[in-house]
Amino acid sequence: MDSQPAISVTELEARIAQISSDIALQQEVLKGLERKKSAAQRQLNAIRDPVARLPLEISSEIFLGCLTSPRKPGAHIAPLLFLNICNTWTDIALSTPALWDAIELDFRGADCLRSWLPRSGKRMLTIALYRGLDHSVVEVLNQYATQIKHLTLREEADDELHTLAVAVESFPQLGTLIMGGLLDEYDDYAIFSSSVVLNLLRLAPNLVEFTLEAVDGLHVADSPNLILSRLTSLKFNRLYDAEGILLHLTTPALETLDLPHDSITNATFSLFFRRSSPPLEKLVLSYSRGDLIQVPSSVRHLELDADGMAVASVFSGLQNLPSDYLQNLQTLILRIHAFNLAEIVPSSYDALFHFLSPRYTVARLDLICSYADRQPSEHVCEVFRHLVDRGMQVWIGDDEYNYLPGWLQQPNGMTLTSDYEAFKRDRMRNWFPVDG
Numbered sequence: 001m002d003s004q005p006a007i008s009v010t011e012l013e014a015r016i017a018q019i020s021s022d023i024a025l026q027q028e029v030l031k032g033l034e035r036k037k038s039a040a041q042r043q044l045n046a047i048r049d050p051v052a053r054l055p056l057e058i059s060s061e062i063f064l065g066c067l068t069s070p071r072k073p074g075a076h077i078a079p080l081l082f083l084n085i086c087n088t089w090t091d092i093a094l095s096t097p098a099l100w101d102a103i104e105l106d107f108r109g110a111d112c113l114r115s116w117l118p119r120s121g122k123r124m125l126t127i128a129l130y131r132g133l134d135h136s137v138v139e140v141l142n143q144y145a146t147q148i149k150h151l152t153l154r155e156e157a158d159d160e161l162h163t164l165a166v167a168v169e170s171f172p173q174l175g176t177l178i179m180g181g182l183l184d185e186y187d188d189y190a191i192f193s194s195s196v197v198l199n200l201l202r203l204a205p206n207l208v209e210f211t212l213e214a215v216d217g218l219h220v221a222d223s224p225n226l227i228l229s230r231l232t233s234l235k236f237n238r239l240y241d242a243e244g245i246l247l248h249l250t251t252p253a254l255e256t257l258d259l260p261h262d263s264i265t266n267a268t269f270s271l272f273f274r275r276s277s278p279p280l281e282k283l284v285l286s287y288s289r290g291d292l293i294q295v296p297s298s299v300r301h302l303e304l305d306a307d308g309m310a311v312a313s314v315f316s317g318l319q320n321l322p323s324d325y326l327q328n329l330q331t332l333i334l335r336i337h338a339f340n341l342a343e344i345v346p347s348s349y350d351a352l353f354h355f356l357s358p359r360y361t362v363a364r365l366d367l368i369c370s371y372a373d374r375q376p377s378e379h380v381c382e383v384f385r386h387l388v389d390r391g392m393q394v395w396i397g398d399d400e401y402n403y404l405p406g407w408l409q410q411p412n413g414m415t416l417t418s419d420y421e422a423f424k425r426d427r428m429r430n431w432f433p434v435d436g
Contacts, residue, residue: 045086052088060096070104070128073112097121104128104152110136117144124173128152130182133160142168149175158192165199174204180237181214189216194244198223203248206230212245213237223248232256243268254278259285271293292317301331308339313350319351323358332356333366341372341396341403349380356387366395375407384408 050297051059066078079100082093092098097214100119104328105112117125117140125147129137133155141148145168155161161179179197181190192215201207207228213236213266227250234251235258236242243264249272257280259269273280273296282301287310295302306314314334365387375381385408387394 020106044085045089049086049088051092052086056092056095059092060098063092063096064098067099071102072104072106073109073116097123102126104130105132106130108132108134108137110134110140113137113140120147122147124149126150128154128178130154131156133164135163138164138167145171146173147170149173152178154178154180154182154190156190158181158190158196160194161192161200165196165203168203171204172206174207176209177207178213179205179213179215180212181291189214189238191216194248195223197245197416198226201226201228204228209233211235211237212239212242215239225237225250227252229253234258246272249276251276251278254280256280256282256417257284259283287314287317292321295326297325298328299326300328301333302326302329303331303333303335304333305337309334309341309435311339311344315344315348315351318355321355327359327361329359329362331364331366332362333364333368335366335368337370339369341367341369342374342376344369344376345381346377349376349383353383360390362392364393364395368395368398371398372396372403375403381407 045257047095051062053064063079063082068077071079075081079093079096082089082099097120100116101123102125103113103116105128107130113127125144127141127148127150129152131154133153141164148171151171151174153161153164177200179192179200197212201210205228209384210231210233215238225248225370230253231251232253232255234249234254235256236245237258242259245266246259246268254276255278257278273294278296280296280298282303283295283299284303285295285305287304287306304314314336352367356365384394384404388404388408394404395402395405396410
């Protein structure tokens, strides 16, 4: 039997190299065929596509209707998806600037911004960046600073925010600014200095809405007073210290203020309103002290957040207000966290009814607690019935369930006693005088 000739190592290596070369060549051939197939498919799509026969105005509106919010870049998500269908769709997408006037990035994506934003033409821009700031991104933002209308910046620290504040001369069109921590699953707070926040605000003289949330480290710093003459909405959420901002702001047009009151002294709170004299209509406060007399009388919507320990203080604070105070109030919302609604004592309800009695403008009352394992007394239910009959919308319960309708239907065998007539004459008339 003939034996096969021995093959040397060198010959085997040469054979493997040749096979690898042949494979690479065939892979290039395959890639070329894939490109030809893709081009042919795009041509076929264009021929079959009814969109291609529509006027640009109509096809653009169809494309705009396919957008999702937030507008994140993705090959399989509009508007980038439109670039991968056919040449006609690509032309339509690139001829529709409104498709590209908003973007949200949760990574450092200067290259993406450089390719995306030019397609928006001269439109006003909405940009949201999550951990997205670096020097290259700051350069892009500076390039489009005059077009940015809405800007969201969420970072862990303020280093890059400082870079942005130094690099950009102005955001003249900026109307909405949201800044803060990442609000991720770790629920971490960002560390911002008040000086950096104020420096960014100085770049936006026409700012209308400003939100700052999930931030710590806002120490009080020496800074000149900043007047934001067009600001109508100022919201602080989950801030350990808001004084470092509020001390230096003057907002003469402010209509909505959402404020963590516990982090601001009474003096700062009062000085802010005296300095700004705003036409405030909506005020949301985290409440812990009975100092509601500092609330501007122009307020129409008042929302107080408190924990269970402050319940009595909230109600007594309302009761102690002068009867001619908050005469424009239309909505009162009381949120009491980690608290059983049944633990509200009758005297607290009395204080609430005493507050509502002279304020016929109040059209909505929300009393929101964590839960309720029993209803209040009969006479309390009857006063609530009177409020409803007066035309007030009343919600008593948690965020999902209103207990009041069940209470007013007299569940669990509740009946009105004969003593109620005396109660109605002597007590309710003091709260809600009947005309005539």
